[in-house]
Amino acid sequence: MNLRAFSLRCLLPVAALISICTAAQASDTLRVEGGKISGTTGSDGRISIYKGIPFAAPPVGDLRWKAPQPVKKWNGVLACDHFGPSPMQGDPAPFSMWSAEFLIPKTPIGEDCLYLNVWAEKQGKPGGKKPVLVWIYGGGFVSGGAGCAIYDGEATAKKGVVFVSINYRVGAFGFFAHPELTKESGKNASGNYGLMDQIAALKWVKKNIAQFGGDPENVTIAGQSAGSMSVNCLVASPQAKGLFNKAIAESGAGFGRVYPSLKQAEEGGVKAAQTLGVASLADLRKVPAEEILKKVLTYRAPIIDGLVLPQAISEIYESRKQNPVTLLTGWNQNENALDKPKTAEEFRSAYNQTLGPKAQTFFEYYPAQSDEQAAHSQNELARDGSYGVQNYSWALAQSRQNKGVYLYRFARKLPATGIYARYGAFHTGEVAYAYDNLRFIDRALRPLGATDDQIANIMSAYWVNFIKTGNPNGTGLPEWPAFNPYARQMISLGDEIKAAPLAEQPALDFLIEQAGKR
16 A cells, blocks of 8 residues: 555645656556546456546535536546545544454545546456446445445456446535525535435446446446445436446345435534534635534435435335336344343333334234343344345335345354454445455454355355346356245355245334334
8 A cells, every 4th residue: 555645645736646646657558537547456467456546526625515527637647556535534443343444544534535446357358348346335424435445346356347446425525405505506406415426436437437348338336334325326316327237235225214305404504504603605615624524413314305316215116217227135134233232121111112002013023021032132123123124125116116136134143253253244244255355354353264265255256147147146156036025035145055035024024014104
């Protein structure tokens, strides 16, 4: 990692940055939107790697809280040999189940963040146009970046896929609405800048990916957590029409969530401006990013803005207005590990009060006869009530329209030591397996073994097959049946990999029914 180049990219203006980059060691020069770029090669020389390709103008100064603008042209050859800055957010530090390999690099971090990265087999290889994967990171819409170690694209590229990872604005920089911004836009909308960034990156892929050997007509969008919710938003958005034909959604969707309306988001923006002590949009754009990061804490999600998201996602599906895709989706066995679950008595009391006569049915699915049983049920409920309901609802909506969908459950309890031992098949745990990146896992904390290698080999083969054809099945792999509303089959990806009925279906149906009554 070139720390000197990272520091320079943070501190110097674009013109000076380009003059420095052009002096760097380069290979495989290509022309893309904006100018010429060079990259580096992977560990064995098979893969060309381009990191930090600008796909839009830096969203700073007067471009803060504007839709992404066309990339600025440069002279010479831009050396794309390291990641661009991660979007503005707090400094990364390990927490809960997430150790360093699941986090962005410590530097650089800033508003000038609209860069993407490409891994592709070196030009001249036989095989014609290759399928493309565009990876969208998670982080609750307030953190994350494409530079995480487990998002590396080299292993997937070696299997015949052009792998692209993208940055997008997060937090108050990516999801901030205000009446003046709505007026300024000329489209009567504001707030979804993070989603607009993703769409701009997909348009860049459409225009430029053939230069890397990719097929712009065979693009899969994929993401995890907030990245998975982003995938759901993009499938629903008319602004993303024609930019992809397949979707991979890992632990997240918008069916079980209520996104704010434009009016609600604008009201929040007015209050935020008051908190910052500024009265005009021009002054808002002059507030230091660090102050916004510290004081504006309410922006964590997409907005039903009438433009990027014209309606709630479930309504878009009900009216069949979503973009057509084949879908691979699922969630993990231990998504949410609660630190302090309620006692059995507290748990029973809470849901008896909330559900009344329906509580009896609820406790059939989530029993609480003892504190130990209640703790287990609360962890199951935390998983089912969040990611389970979301991704299951999406699978149902997709399958009821006879659209292809494959459902999974990641069940491998990652071997771990110390504080990490309690988390099992935790949220984000599947990513390194799906993209064959176990080499980046800290083995001192997580002593992975042959079983993990085998799971990664099978999972990554499923994912690559789906990216190529829309069907994860292939020679030598356990059969993965398509999900449908009549035989709700999924595949369990754990110590044993096998197809099975979705065991939680009755519980998930119950939770969806109760949510609909509120």
